[in-house]
Amino acid sequence: MSIVVANWKMNGNVFLVKQFVHRLNEIEAISKIIVCPPAALLGNFENFKHFIGAQNCFYEESGAFTGENSPKLLKELGCGYVLLGHSERRAIFHESDEMICQKWRAAVKQSLQPIICVGEKLEERGNWKDVLGHQLKNYVGHCDQNDTIFAYEPVWSIGTGIVPSASELGAVVSFLKEKLPRSALLYGGSVNAKNAGEIMGIKGVDGVLVGGASLQIDEFENIIKMVS
Numbered sequence: 001m002s003i004v005v006a007n008w009k010m011n012g013n014v015f016l017v018k019q020f021v022h023r024l025n026e027i028e029a030i031s032k033i034i035v036c037p038p039a040a041l042l043g044n045f046e047n048f049k050h051f052i053g054a055q056n057c058f059y060e061e062s063g064a065f066t067g068e069n070s071p072k073l074l075k076e077l078g079c080g081y082v083l084l085g086h087s088e089r090r091a092i093f094h095e096s097d098e099m100i101c102q103k104w105r106a107a108v109k110q111s112l113q114p115i116i117c118v119g120e121k122l123e124e125r126g127n128w129k130d131v132l133g134h135q136l137k138n139y140v141g142h143c144d145q146n147d148t149i150f151a152y153e154p155v156w157s158i159g160t161g162i163v164p165s166a167s168e169l170g171a172v173v174s175f176l177k178e179k180l181p182r183s184a185l186l187y188g189g190s191v192n193a194k195n196a197g198e199i200m201g202i203k204g205v206d207g208v209l210v211g212g213a214s215l216q217i218d219e220f221e222n223i224i225k226m227v228s
């Protein structure tokens, strides 16, 4: 089953959630739709027919960690998924591969399915194999990969309108599929209704992770149609 993940950034609000819940509930999608809003909006998805996920979690189950949310709390709020290691978390909040792996373990323990994001920066573009290999070293061969979804998000593509060519993406996807043969693999970075069809046509791509375009309801619905 193909997968469409919406990664709402802070531009989302309660009004938008209500509109979204209403519109997406009317869709008979063949794809699995997972909406990941900021944690403050998670309580607004009552009667949502699809799935919700968090954008981050902490690795401890409980304790004095002001501002953090444990996988257990997110699960209680109805989350089935959690994004981990998004490039914005890595760059702005200095999350290391080790910390992301700790979060991955904590999420799996609570049956919260992690969506691990990996991707190279612009200056690492010529060296993507090493970068991705490094980011994945804690998972390859060390986990039941069925539990985990991976998302390839080249950092230079996020929010820029630039997407890799079909042949570039095809090469990365076959590299990742070789390492993680049992995991679903998403592509993320400037996905829109125009390019979603071509991206889904690349062998090994199981779905898309959509940032900016997921906040525009019509555009997001069109992406779902292209992916289904």
Ligand code: PGA
Binding pocket: 007, 153, 157, 158, 159, 160, 188, 189, 190, 191, 209, 210, 211, 212, 213
């Ligand atoms: P974008 O964001 O679709 O706006 O490029 C993707 C993401 O941040 O996951």
